[in-house]
Amino acid sequence: MIYGNYGFANIDSFTTNLLHIYDFGVEHRKDENYDYNNAKRKDYDGYLLQYTLGGKGYIEMDGMTTELTSGKAFLIPFPHDSRYYLGKEEGEEWSFCYVHFNGLIADTYYDHISKMQGNIVSVSENSQSIQTFMKEYQAVQNGKQYGQYNNSIFLYQFLMLLLQDIETPTHSIRIGCVDKAVDWMAQNFSTQKNLSEMCMEIGVSLAHLTRQFHQQKGITPMHHLRNIRLEHSLVLLSSTVLTVEEIAQECGFSSANYYAKVFRKSFGLTPTAYRTAHTIRR
Structure with missing residues (x-):
């Protein structure tokens, strides 16, 4: 796996104003200071979905600390009274994919998902939504260029598949x-x-x-x-x-x-x- 991040411009058309990606990527963090207090990120807007592929991270919110192990993700708006971070013990590591997005109808998806599962989402790595994300990430990594509408088309597809995976998961996940x-x-x-x-x-x-x-x-x-x-x-x-x-x-x-x-x-x-x-x- 080659780790990286990709940002997207051209978010001023009618379509992308409805739903658009700011940036997405796959990252690996190990033995480093990776710690974000989201209540203080006033210059950061939109929504963040961050999904654990391996290792583990932590998120604190509502007076609780949750381990984000493989198959778990958090979905939060910005700003938000929460903190996510890599553990401080030697050898701690966390691999994850993420998508940072926004748009006029983004809050509709957020509200619907959070009502079903709260801010912690569990889906299989083999689910359609995660597999679709990884394929798109690899395509961009291999040189795929986004036209005016590709950004919104992919995000809409990903979010709809995520809703489907949450509402009708495999028996073992359910x-x-x-x-x-x-x-x-x-x-x-x-x-x-x-x-x-x-x-x-x-x-x-x-x-x-x-x-x-x-x-x-x-x-x-x-x-x-x-x-x-x-x-x-x-x-x-x-x-x-x-x-x-x-x-x-x-x-x-x-x-x-x-x-x-x-x-x-x-x-x-x-x-x-x-x-x-x-x-x-x-």
Whole structure:
């Protein structure tokens, strides 16, 4: 892969005013200061889609830090209350492609995509949109010249394919974040970690995960996590001599009082009453 950036002029016609690319490219960053605070980029306008091809970068927004691993992209307007950067540890590297664009109807695409996935977008590297981008990048790299309308034609095609890839992804991509969340909760339910920390670790917004989770499981991620904790507590109540306080802690509840409240609401009796009834039956 040959890395590079290409800027485009001739954006003053009717067509290009509707939708146009400022610049696009493929870059590789390693062991360097690559760090942008987008709230301070007042002289930078339009929208930026940056897609990870390899390695990883990070983006901070809405009080969360998300790892941008392969297959993840961010889409933001300028200026924007966010920061993206390469990690500071030795050996950190990040390969990505990007397109910086604008136009009278660019905000329509941004609004639609952000409502579906937030500012973090997940698509396969083999998706039509990414493959189309890479082919166009290679064509420009090999000397393709843009006429008056090529800029807008390519960007329109790319954005429409991106919408299609987001709305009708492959099965594996579609269920990816839900599967990751289920696995994470199974491994971490006994800790005091919350769902915001989970979303940061698996690289998805809580709003998007909640929609996908409810669509596939019929319940929210919080409800699923609570069920795991309650089910584990039933095992401990019936098979150990741990106190209610110790069981609450072992199952990840913030306090024994909260655990008892949730338990009673779910089962109609207290943890102590459940233990007593179970012991009598046994």
